[in-house]
Amino acid sequence: MGLILHHKSLGRVFEVRCLHIPVNDRTPFEGLLQTVENSIKYEHAMSPNRPIYLVGDSFGGCLALSVAAPTSFAKTPLQPILPVLEAMPSELHVTVPYLLSFVMGDPLKMAMVSVENNLSPPETLQKLSDSLTSMLPLLSELADIIPRDTLFWKLKLLKSGAAYTNSRLHAVQAEVLLLASGNDNLLPSGEEADKLFKSLKKCRVRYFKDNGHTLLLEDGVNLLSVIKGANMYRRGRQQDPVTDYIPPTLSEFKKTFDEDYKLLHLALSPVMLSTLKNGKIVRGLAGVPDQGPVLFVGYHALLGIEVSPLYEEFLRERRTAVRGMAHPILFGGKHESSRQELSRFDAIAMYGGLPVTPINMYRLFERNQFVLLYPGGVREALHRKGEAYKLFWPDQPEFVRMAARFGVTIIPFGFVGEDDVLELVADYNDQKNIPYLREWIESINREAQRVRDTVKGEDGNQDIYLPALLPKVPGRFYYLFGKPIEMKSMDNVVRDRKSANKVYFHIKSEVESLMSYLKRKREEDPYRSIAQRAVYQASWGASAEVPTFEP
Incomplete structure (x- = not known):
């Protein structure tokens, strides 16, 4: 039942099976391991090419057959109180669940599960209070659900499981x-x-630095x-992105854009034009085709800060996910740490x-994607400094030739606003x-997959580093999607490199022209400053679309 909050979402992409150990069951750890192993073998025999995911929570980690994760039972607060529990009179066993509740998890985070996000502060407080109050009777029922003898057995089982898995970690x-x-x-997780x-x-x-032991119930x-953000979901033997x-x-969309990125996007108030x-320029995405395949080609701003609002707009207005092509280093996990929190890289995947x-x-393109x-x-x-809005496109028109082969619609787009943020x-x-930073940069790039080794000059210099930045009082982001370029019936582009180069440089010129237009027109925007936007939103509501310049 520890996975109950996740059954619905997991059930969309997995067949979810749960291991149930009856209250009075006294199967030793090796026997439970054999039960799981037999189930795994059976499922694998039925579908040899289908991957099997083992999810182990707390004690369940010991039962993850191929994982063999070590446990920290020797350091748990339960270890020194085990003799006390064994000596405790049976009539006092009813107090044990209350004692355990203080170490099992964060009651506030568990109670917040049933509180809706769109409530007012007074309503949220009342709902949270009701949720916490309703949890108290459940704690007393745990004494009946987990009898005294069962609790002792579970603790001994955990101890033997820890010893078993610790000895097999190397395999x-x-x-x-x-x-x-x-x-x-x-546990010292x-x-x-x-x-x-x-x-x-x-x-x-x-x-998850702020969560407790019952992570999956919070x-x-x-x-x-x-799983998706860590790029570890796959349907077959090998991952296929x-x-x-x-x-x-x-729910994922709301969590990302209505919670995590809400304040940022509200402060930036992006302007999307197409x-x-x-040739008429309009507010919104009306100029973008409804059907794929479509290829958006544009300027990559500092640290890719333009990507998130772009993804949000296409999901909100078109219910369409745009598949962004990115450097392989963002998906490998090679440079992550043992305290890696959810990051912007997870959102990319x-x-x-x-x-x-x-x-x-x-x-x-085969699948008509955006x-x-x-x-x-x-x-x-x-x-580098002084290079904002400068394109570093190598002389490689291969994407144009591929687009022509599939009859793709290419849409050049411009973006400005990084210099205001x-x-x-x-x-x-x-x-x-x-010296220290130079060595770190060289180390990162020595291990990173090289993407453009064959390109000479600065266009091929794809060295990775982390720029030191200072935030500014936020200005505004502006996007302009140019006139669609239909690649259907352009067989000459597929066969002739000279024709492909001509289209390639036309697209590059269009991107530069679109950015020049935006840099010029944003000077006419009466709401470019965050102060003016704040006044407008105070009058018309935070969800109101803030006006901009006349296209």
Whole structure:
């Protein structure tokens, strides 16, 4: 039942099976392990190519057959009180669930599960109070659900399971996604994550610093979202970033854009403009085709800060996920730590991002997808001082030829606004002059997959680094999707490189022209300043669309 909050979402993409151990069952740890093993063998025999995921929570971690995760039972607060529990008179056993509740989890986060997000502060407080109050009788019922003898047996079972799995850690070959709690009063989950991360060959961690031991019963944690964000969902033997992708659910969308990114997007108040076939510029995405395949080609702003509002707008207005082609380093997990929290990189994978390769683009076009491509790549997204809005496109028109082959509609787009939000204070050139940072940059790039080794000059310089930035009082983001370029019946582009180059440089010129237009027109926007936008939203409501310049 510890997975009950996740049954619905997991059930959309998995066949969910739960191991039930009856209250009076006294099967030893090795016997339980055999039961799980037999089930795994049976399922594998029925569907040899279908992956099997084992989810183990707390004691269940010992039963994850291929994982063989070590436990920290020797450090648990329950260890010293085991003799006390054994000596406790049976009539006092009713108090045990209350004692355990203090170490099992965060009661506030557990109570918040049933509280809706759209309530007013007084309503939220009342609902939370009711939820907490309703939990108290349930604690007393635990004494009947978990009899005294069963509790003792479970604790001994955990002790034997810990010893068993600790001795087999070296044999683990499976992929492991470890969810660790930072506020776990029952087990030192953070320390255990550190050890597992070093010991297991294919281990990735997601660290929830504010959650307790009952992580999967607490508000704000969605197991399927974590699996998708960590790029560890697959349908077959090998991961396929094209066919394994699961579009975000409504609840995931609300969590991301109505909670996590809400204040940021509200402060930026993005302006989305598109161009109709007759050349007229309109507010919104009316100029974007309804059907794919469509390829969006544009400028990659500093750290890719333009991507999130773009994804949100297409999901809100078109109910369409845009598949963004990104550098492979964003999906490997090689540079993660044992205290890796959910990050912006998780959102990239969850909202359609995939490694930029010709075969991935080919297969997306085959499936009539909406695809996002930045020819400038890392060099553009990690540009230096004074290079804002400068394109670093190599002389490689292959995407144009592929688009012509599939009859893709190419839409060039421009973006401006990064200079109103961030100031670059220490760029690549600055950091290369600092010994420690220079060594770190060289180490990262030595291990990272190279994308443009064959391209000479700055267009091919795809070195990865982390720019030092200072935030500014936020201005506004502006997007303009240009006039669609139909690639149907352009067989000459497929066969002739010269024709492909001509289209390629036309697209590049269009992107530069669109950005010039936006830089010029934003000077006419009466709501470019956050102060004016705040006044407007105070008058018309936070959800009101803030006006902008006349196109």
